[in-house]
Amino acid sequence: MSPEFEEEKWYIRLLDRIRTSRxxxxxxxxxxxxxxxxxxxxxxxxxxxxxxxxMFEKVVHQYFLVPRISLEYYIKFLNLPGIVNVILKxxxxxxxxxxxxxxxxxxxxxxLAFKIPERYRNILVFIIFLPFWINFIVRVYALKxxxxxxxxxxxxxxxxxxxKEPIKILGTDTAVILTMIYSYLIFMLLxxxxxxxxxxKELLEAAATLGASPVKTFLKVTLPLSMPGIxxxxxxxxxxxxxxxxxxxxxxxxxxxxxxxxxxxYFIAVGGLVGWGIGSAAGIIYIIIIVILSxxxxxxxxxxxxxx
Amino acid sequence: MKLTDLFLKVYFYIMLALVYFPIAILILFSFNESxxxxxxxxxxxxxYISLINDRAVWVSFYNSIWIAIVVVIISIFLGLMLAYAxxxxxxxxxxxIDTLMLIPIxxxxxxxxxxxxxxxxxxxxxxxxxxxxIGHAAFDIPLAYIIxxxxxxxxxxxxxxxxxxxxxxxIQTLFRVTLPMLMPGILAAAFxxxxxxxxxxxxxxxxxxxxxxxxxxxxxxxxxxxxxSLDVNALCTFIIVISILFTYIRMKIIQE
Numbered sequence: 001m002s003p004e005f006e007e008e009k010w011y012i013r014l015l016d017r018i019r020t021s022r023x024x025x026x027x028x029x030x031x032x033x034x035x036x037x038x039x040x041x042x043x044x045x046x047x048x049x050x051x052x053x054x055m056f057e058k059v060v061h062q063y064f065l066v067p068r069i070s071l072e073y074y075i076k077f078l079n080l081p082g083i084v085n086v087i088l089k090x091x092x093x094x095x096x097x098x099x100x101x102x103x104x105x106x107x108x109x110x111x112l113a114f115k116i117p118e119r120y121r122n123i124l125v126f127i128i129f130l131p132f133w134i135n136f137i138v139r140v141y142a143l144k145x146x147x148x149x150x151x152x153x154x155x156x157x158x159x160x161x162x163x164k165e166p167i168k169i170l171g172t173d174t175a176v177i178l179t180m181i182y183s184y185l186i187f188m189l190l191x192x193x194x195x196x197x198x199x200x201k202e203l204l205e206a207a208a209t210l211g212a213s214p215v216k217t218f219l220k221v222t223l224p225l226s227m228p229g230i231x232x233x234x235x236x237x238x239x240x241x242x243x244x245x246x247x248x249x250x251x252x253x254x255x256x257x258x259x260x261x262x263x264x265x266y267f268i269a270v271g272g273l274v275g276w277g278i279g280s281a282a283g284i285i286y287i288i289i290i291v292i293l294s295x296x297x298x299x300x301x302x303x304x305x306x307x308x
Numbered sequence: 309m310k311l312t313d314l315f316l317k318v319y320f321y322i323m324l325a326l327v328y329f330p331i332a333i334l335i336l337f338s339f340n341e342s343x344x345x346x347x348x349x350x351x352x353x354x355x356y357i358s359l360i361n362d363r364a365v366w367v368s369f370y371n372s373i374w375i376a377i378v379v380v381i382i383s384i385f386l387g388l389m390l391a392y393a394x395x396x397x398x399x400x401x402x403x404x405i406d407t408l409m410l411i412p413i414x415x416x417x418x419x420x421x422x423x424x425x426x427x428x429x430x431x432x433x434x435x436x437x438x439x440x441x442i443g444h445a446a447f448d449i450p451l452a453y454i455i456x457x458x459x460x461x462x463x464x465x466x467x468x469x470x471x472x473x474x475x476x477x478x479i480q481t482l483f484r485v486t487l488p489m490l491m492p493g494i495l496a497a498a499f500x501x502x503x504x505x506x507x508x509x510x511x512x513x514x515x516x517x518x519x520x521x522x523x524x525x526x527x528x529x530x531x532x533x534x535x536x537s538l539d540v541n542a543l544c545t546f547i548i549v550i551s552i553l554f555t556y557i558r559m560k561i562i563q564e
Contacts, residue, residue, distance in 0.1 A: 019478065022397060029393035033386035033449055034405070041412050041420070041446040044427035051426045063430045108323055111316040126559075131327050134551045135507050137527055138544045142330035145337070145541070152333055185327075214312070235414075243416045246509070250531060260418055267422055267514065276426060283422050290416070 052280035058273050073277035077285070080278075082257070090259040093173075094241035097180040098234050101188035104181065105233075109189055110222075113196035114204075125193070132186035137246060143179045144170065144251050171253030179247045184240075188233040195229030196222070231301055239290055259286055331548065338541035355542035365543065368526035375437060375522065376505040379444040383501045384494060386445075387452025392486075395460040409450040420447065421514035428515065435517040443511040448501040455500060459493025499558050506554075523547060 018024050050056065054070040056063045077083065108128070116124055131139070146153040147169045157163040169175045199222065207217040245260035252261075259282060266279035341350035359365060390409075394402050412420065424443050428435060467489065471481040487494075509524040516525065527547065530540055 026393050026397045026399045029389045029397075030399065030405075033390040033453075036386060037408070037412070037446060037449060040424070040427075040442050042408075044420075044423040047430055048423035048426045051430065056430060062432060104323070107316055107319050111320045115313060115316055128324055128327065130552070130555060131331055133503070133555045134331065134548050135509075135524055135527075137509055137524055137531070138334075138547050139331070141527075141531060141540065141544060142334040146330045146333050152337065182327075182330075239414065240416045240418075243418045245418065246528075263418055263422060267425065276429070279422060280426055283419050286416070287419055 048280050049284060052277060052284050054277060073274070073281040074285070076274070077278045077281045080262075086257045086262060087259060089257065090242050090244075093176060093180060093244070093258065094238050096177050097184055097241045098188075098238045100177070100181040101185050101237050102192075102230065102234065105185055105189040105192055109192035109196050109229075112193055113199070114201070128189075129186065136183060137250075139183055140179055140247055140250050143182055144175075147175055147178070147251065170251055171256075173256075175251040176248055176256060179251050180241060180244060183247065184237045187236045191232040191236065192226065192229040195226050195232075199225050227301065231298065234297070235294055239294070242290065243286055334541055335545050335548065338545045340541075355539055358539055359542045359546060362539075364521065364526060365523075365546070368521040368523045371437070371520065372506050372522040372524070375440055375444070376502050378441050379448055379505040380498050380502045382441070382445045383448035383452040384456075384498055386449045387497060388456055388490075388494065390449070390453045391457040391460050395457060396465075409453050412447050412450045413454075417447075417510045418514075421511045424511070425514045435515060437517075437520065439515045439517075440512050440520075440522075443515045444505045444508060447511070448504060451504065452497040452501050455497040456490065456493045459490055459496075463489055495561050499554075499561065503554055507551075 018028065050065075052073050054072050055065060055068065057066045058064075080086075112121060112125060112128070145151055148154070154163065154166040158166060169178075203221055203225075204217055207221050208214075212220065242258075243260035243263065244258065245264040248256045248258050248261045249264070252258075263279050263282045263286070266275045266282065270278075338355050339351050339353065341352040341354070390405070393399065394405060421443065424439070424446070428439055433439065467485055468481050471485045472478075476484065507524060508522075509528060512522050513525055513528065516522075521529070524547075527540070527543060530543065
């Protein structure tokens with residue numbers, strides 16, 4: 001028997017094994033994606049946590065694991081001047097944005113789901129969602145452009161006499177909040193519309209037939225049924241809003257500092273072993289606060305959360 | 309009741325106008341003659357001529373596109389493997405995998421970006437287009453998985469069984485029956501992952517090498533450098549037009 005033939009036999013045997021073994025098939029299919037995510041998603045997390053605990057030391061250009069755990073970066077972060085205000089401000093922006101997008105988009109989602117005949121619905125949904133397919137930074141800049149004191153909107157308002165003189169919006173909290181609500185609206189509108197659209201209209205008719213007023217029908221039927229959308233939307237808006245840094249950089253003032261902005265600054269501008277350490281500590285604190293708050297929120301609202 | 313309906317309708321159209329208004333103004337002023345003043349002085353396409361002559365725009369556009377294409381290929385391939393294994397073989401630990409796949413989607417992007425940066429630094433891996441692609445794929449694999457899985461769950465395994473009964477082996481069934489039926493899901497996932505990667509700023513910004521720009525990163529460097537220059541409006545308009553084009557292509561795909 002020639003060696004070539006031997007090799008072919010080995011190859012065929014392997015294929016046969018794969019074909020007949022269910023476990024081998026599962027392993028071959030699950031292996032590559034899971035290994036990729038373990039290496040490039042989950043282990044960076046572990047390493048960032050270790051890094052924030054000062055478990056790495058730099059020797060020349062290489063990093064070495066050292067057997068110690070220290071909270072020095074966390075202490076440095078929590079001792080930054082005005083840090084309490086920075087954290088409070090981040091949460092203030094995020095809460096106002098969440099409430100604002102919820103209040104503004106609920107009537108929109110309701111109108112789309114209940115008041116539009118089905119054949120026009122898709123086109124209207126498309127029209128209202130279209131601007132949100134545009135890049136985030138472009139949308140933020142568009143808002144910055146019209147808020148500018150010398151910009152077209154304010155010049156027009158001054159020219160027709162609505163405003164006496166241009167008001168300074170850019171650089172204020174108002175500018176940050178307006179831009180955040182504008183940019184995050186879609187993340188609230190999508191889950192709300194998704195939930196409302198699936199509500200069986202016959203339920204509402206039944207409530208009306210049984211004598212419930214429209215207000216009562218809304219409060220007792222529609223609102224409770226839309227709760228999963230409200231919960232999902234709030235979390236999808238709130239979680240990234242706390243760490244937002246693009247909007248504070250572009251429309252906030254020089255004094256505007258948020259948690260996201262601090263992380264950005266410590267990584268990009270400050271840098272170095274200590275800068276990255278403080279940045280990582282800030283990131284870990286961010287995650288911990290978010291997990292606790294989301295848990296409390298879901299407990300409080302009492303809903304069962306299904307994100308997928 | 310009629311009054312509430314009227315209110316909802318008026319409110320809807322006011323909001324629609326408000327959402328479009330800033331973008332319309334932005335596009336209008338990309339044709340403004342005066343480059344520094346923010347009043348419309350006259351019509352010109354000069355901003356676009358300087359945009360076309362700006363080599364950096366085309367380089368970063370090219371980078372955005374090819375990175376997104378590589379990311380789509382990796383994410384669809386790996387996401388499909390995962391979804392197929394989970395739905396067709398129903399392995400133990402399936403619920404754990406489902407939960408794990410949600411984590412990259414829920415975690416704030418800035419956190420994922422910083423953990424990746426620390427990871428590359430500790431391991432001494434220099435930043436390159438490959439590190440950008442890895443970062444994007446870490447988010448897009450779960451995304452592709454969720455979209456493809458939703459499609460795979462929804463369709464009847466009887467077709468596959470029929471193919472097998474008629475004598476097709478598993479590989480033939482996969483390529484002749486399963487994949488063609490999954491095509492709408494795969495295309496939807498490909499579109500979502502492409503747009504996500506193409507538009508991404510935060511992760512790209514943290515994991516890119518110095519001097520390497522994608523389109524959103526290039527826009528960012530222009531915006532954070534100077535205040536107002538209407539060149540930026542032309543660049544933004546270009547980005548808007550491309551985005552609308554992508555959305556149009558997606559519509560066409562969905563219709564088919």
